[in-house]
Amino acid sequence: MGINRSPTQLPTTLNLVVDWGNSSLKTGWFDGPMLIETGRYGSPDELAGDLESRSVGHMLVSSTSRPADEIRTQLLGLKTNFWLLDSQTAVPIRKAYDTPTTLGTDRIAAATGAVSLFPGQDCLVLDLGTCLTADFVDQDAVFQGGLISPGLRMRFRAMHEQTARLPLVDMASEWPGLTARNTKQAMQSGAMNGLLFEIHGIIAMYRQQRPGIVVLVCGGDAASFESRLKQPIFAVPELVLIGLNRILRYNVENIQANTPDVNA
Secondary structure: OOEEEEOOOEEEEEEEEEEOOOOOOEEEEEEOEEEEEEEEEOHHHHHHHOOOOOOOOEEEEEOOOOHHHHHHHHOOOOOOOOOEOOOOOOOOOOEOOHHHHHHHHHHHHHHHHHHHOOOOOOEEEEOOOEEEEEEEEEEOOOEEEEEEEEEEEHHHHHHOOOOOOOOOOOOOOOOOOOOOHHHHHHHHHHHHHHHHHHHHHHHHHHHHHHOOOEEEEEEOOOHHHHHHOOOEEEEOOOOHHHHHHHHHHHHHHHHOOOOOOOOH
């Protein structure tokens, strides 16, 4: 379990958000809008064990890799109630999306995080994870949609699995040049530089259409790419957690105000 605590632990009950990925559960503890602590857990039982000694104000769980019934079953051991983020959960942004039930909760959370950090501005959110997602949320806080493309490791796996002789390789420790002199380096150059060129092209097109657009980068592979992108770029590693917390607070405020829980 990895925990990252702030230097000063505030003596208050904090809200908890959980981003449940393919291999771990990433957590964020918030005092209002302020992120106080992050953590990572290998299993729901590990998280439940840690929560036995902690007080949770309100809690929201999000997962793009597991169905709702499985999440509820695996979190039965928690001694606190929680919201489960899905397509019916109220969010503080509107969705101009043809199939909102298929919209990943990580995408809507990251977009919500962008709006909370840069209200009243056009935002392009680039999430470099298993897939590359590039989503546009406009200055009126409307999620307009975006694109999904294979992420870095998915590209490496595809080259290996869809061919007879290409090996399975990982990203290079140093950024590869364009003219590689062996097969491994050629694959690394193709995957890494190809993804970089793709990201450059996406940003350039949006900046041409929306010159003042704010570009935010997050996701597990963001650190490898952010310094090679044309500035200004805002690297926000905890963007999904920030968005989940904003959604949680929005729902708590709805209940406290006795407002119907209607999806935006």
